Amino acid sequence: METAILNTPLGFTQIEGNENGIASITVFDEDLQSDIVPEVLQDAVYQLQEYFEGKRTSFDLTLNPQGTDFQKRVWTALQQIPYGKTTSYLELSKTLGDVKAIRAVAAANGKNPLWIVIPCHRVIGSNGDLTGYAGGLHRKKWLLNHESPVKQQSLF
Incomplete structure (x- = not known):
């Protein structure tokens, strides 16, 4: 498994993957410096940089997250939520065909190994309400504001 580090507005992002695809993208507060970007991860680094620069609204990467079949179904459904839009855990449960699975859907959402790319x-x-987020609610708020089609104007 190859690793690359990207400094983002929300912290240091660790990208892990190999020729089979990107396995994980995780954000950290602590400084994880590394100038080396393995060839297999260069496109992921480039696309994430474009996202943070406001130049990218979707990703075109080969993904290889590890999880249960149910988790993978939830992660696939998450990828259908358009940039700049939100949905609820209840709506996501309905999309997956079982409104009673809301807690399981929320748990699978929390286990998402591909920060931002699986939104x-x-x-x-x-x-x-902005409910739980493994990366911290301050990051969730920032990401939703970043993707919002309505930008808050400064008065000064």
């Missing part, structure tokens, strides 16, 4: 940050509570 679990786009899932909110039914009442519009």
